[in-house]
Amino acid sequence: MNKFHSLIAGSALLLGTALSMTAHAQVAGLGRVDLLKENLTVPGKELVQVRVDFAQGVEAPRHSHPGEEVAFVLEGTLEYRIDGQPPVTLKAGQALFIPAGAVHSARNVHDGESKELATYIVEKASPLVKFAK
DSSP, X not given: OOHHHHHHXXXXXXXXXXXXXXXXXXXXXXXXXXXXXXXXXXXXXXXXXXXXXXXXXXXXXXXXXXXXXXXXXXXXEEEEEETTSOOEEEETTOEEEEOTTOOEEXXXXXXXXXXXXXXXXXXXXXXXOEEOO
């Protein structure tokens, strides 16, 4: 691959990474509403809060984040799978801590829509979502 092709491939990768923050919205039946994004007093860290809406039976692709996540089920029932751990099923009002970098997914196991409030404390310069291979 010559330098021009490497530059194009690298640019495409960077663009894809930048767009990954809206990746949840690209999965049919999975919606995302950005609620809050604020710098923290810890240098290089920010707090991001989003609502994720899952249609019945929809599963988010396996992914990770460059920091911790607290998933709080607002409505319905979601099954979380964190690599290396048994699945956890949460109902409305229950929360789950997901460690930084842990590859995970969530699936709606409710007879109807489920909603999650996801709160992240992440590296400011990093993409919020990194898809697992």
